[in-house]
Amino acid sequence: MMRRIDLRGGAAASAPDYRTLVPRADFDVDAALHVVGPICDDVHERGMAAVIDYSAKFDGVEQTDIAVPAEAIAEALERLDPDVRAGLEESIRRLRTTCEAELEADVVTDLAPGARVTQRMVPVDRVGLYVPGGLAPLVSSVVMNVVPAQVAGVGSIALTSSPQRDGFGRWGDGLPHPTILAACALLGVDEVYAAGGAQAIAMLAYGAGPCRPVDLVTGPGNIYVVAAKRLLRGVVGIDSEAGPTEIAILADVTADPAYVAADLISQAEHDPLAASVLVTDSTRLADAVDVELERQIAATKHVERIRTALTGRQSGTVLVDGIEQGLDVVNAYAAEHLEVQTADAATVASRVRNAGAIFVGPFAPVSLGDYCAGSNHVLPTAGCACHSSGLSVRAFRRAVHVVEYDEAALDQVAGHVVDLAEAEDLPGHAAAVRVRL
Template identity: 55%
Template sequence: MIRTIDLRGRTPSRAELIALVPRAETDVSVASEAAAALIEAVRSDGLVALRGQAERFDKVVPEHVRVPQADIDAAVAALEPGVRAALDEAIVRVRQATAAQIPEPRTTTLGDGALVQQRWQPVERVGLYVPGGKAVYPSSVVMNVVPAQLAGVGSIAIASPPQSEFGGSIHPTILGAAGLLGVDEVYAIGGAGAVGALAYGVDEIGLDPVQVITGPGNVFVAAAKRLVRGVVGIDSEAGPTEILIIADASADPAFVTADLVSQAEHDELAAAVLVTDSAELAAAVATEVQTAASVTRHAERVAIALDGPQSAIVLVDSIEVAAAFSNAYGPEHLEIQTADPDAALARLHNAGAIFVGAFSPVSLGDYLAGSNHVLPTGGQSRFSSGLGAYTFLRPQQVIRYDRGALEAVADRIVALSSAENLPAHGEAVTARFAR
């Protein structure tokens, strides 16, 4: 079911490791043409295009594209008590952990009357995408909304695909989560068209353009986010989920197996990778995963994901090589289940989120760890980070110099402006002292 890649006896270079890592046979760029057409249709035809896309892709036309406040209130009231308690706890924990991401403003004094202030300014309006389809993601509402609120964003819009099961509205549990967080601007729109609507606005439904779009989605959502980047900011092109587990002989095969299966149930393109220096553990997991995958509720989906080119058991000579492999992969979720996890952690640099120890499964981070589960996929954690308050903050420097402070550096400004053949730059300074 899940293939084995044997790298024992080899010390691949970084370039070789990047070529060796298992990936799904998908490319966001192949969806770009279709996504661009859907976005352009929304820009030109607005509500008509959104309704048409809903009928085409979601098999339902929403009566209200903007969900009425009464429906949001009703969804909150109808939340099953256990689900509501879990969402309330998740909100508290994510707020606490996210608060650490907000920098304090600082002022640097460079001389008498010479100040540079560093401040962190929130964007004014954001659009948060919550996917639908194979699963329901009220937890993604929490993960998107809480960082935006803590960053100080004043205007938040949520988009989620309409559901035929609920008469064209979005899933009531998603609505309930939005209501718990006080979000009252929710749209039953999905896919690339929703990204276009958030980026450019739709006057007919009162949807104003946003400055930043965040949230995971399918390949068309990822392609759409790539296309509107520059018009708006985005978090990342979050695609199918990934888990990479580094484990040694001390790891419990049942735990490793359960964690691989847990992420494989998301999607047929989900990636599940074990990297280990223990042939015994690899064999045990290869056996156990077949049984576990066959009895889980979404067995067919899990089997396809584990059998795909994106999933593998990788055998290496040491945990040091395992760390190098992981750094080349840049996983969304990275678990460390080794006898000395801190030693492994010290070698690991590239990951969306890192789960240390046998009792820190990715499922914890999906819901109640307090960390954010909107994370970069497809190797993007090698150069980008997961969603956080900083996603919605812009660092700005405020410069305050008085006359004496400017005069103290005037000659040096003139010297540099002359060296760059930009004399007017220097003259803008000397003009202030000509009188």
């Protein structure tokens, strides 16, 4: 099913950059900028009226308001399946525990008597959280966005998700999926908007109707959401450009082909552009995984979507000479999700430098991280894991240096300040010190 890329026997000797040999999906954010630019400008100019117009055009719903009534949020929780509620509550509990452990304390450094610099950690004032609701209502993304923001101490949280056409009881069409609303209720988020796509990002950045502008936007989305985040960066802060999902699995002959196939399928069902990549030194495993894929796909729900993703140019089995070469490949690929299913998986995983999240051994599938591992599933894609981190408490906090010097401490270093200021031909800087002494 998946195409094979053979890098064995020096096949890649003339191209040491493995990034060119393991291609990703065609995901041209720059091209999408031309589409989302007019949308964002329109929302900036016309506000809520523009958002409502784009909801009608792209989501097929008619709205008179974008704010979700508090009663609808409460009703969604009342109707929520008890088993789903229990799962959400456990996911919230585990993620909150890891987030609380990530909180950084202020750091005080005394450089000399009377000379102190304090790094103070300050939460962002107001954030906008984007939750995808297109091909699948990603209720888990509510948890992944909200919990670290709350633990970070963010005082104002606005959440938005695409309006749905299938209706929600007496509320009819035009609200986000009721499971997403129920998760908001569980977390105490009461500012919720029914808007998706680029228009939702513009709404958060510029403000529209009842939605005030935010300082930071977080959350994954389709290419138009990613393009809008890139376009509006500077108007508003963003976490990362999280696009179609990716999974890479580094595996050897000890891996269970049924597990590997199931995990490749699990990410392929997200999106036709999802990438599923197996890196292995075992043709026996590769052959067995192909057999398992055919068997398991036949029993899945989203067969067409999965087959499109697995047979796309972004997916494939990469054959390598050994785990050493496999590590080079996965470090160059910098996957959003990386599973290590090898002998001594923990040792192999410890040598991975570039991945959004690493799942070690046969009993840590990516699906665990999507819901209840205690880790966050909002992760960098498209190779950005080589320089960016997944969503965490740190994304919602800023480091502010507080400088405290008394006269004696300033006098001690004044000569250096004056010399450096004059070397830069900035005499006013030097004068600002001299006048105090």
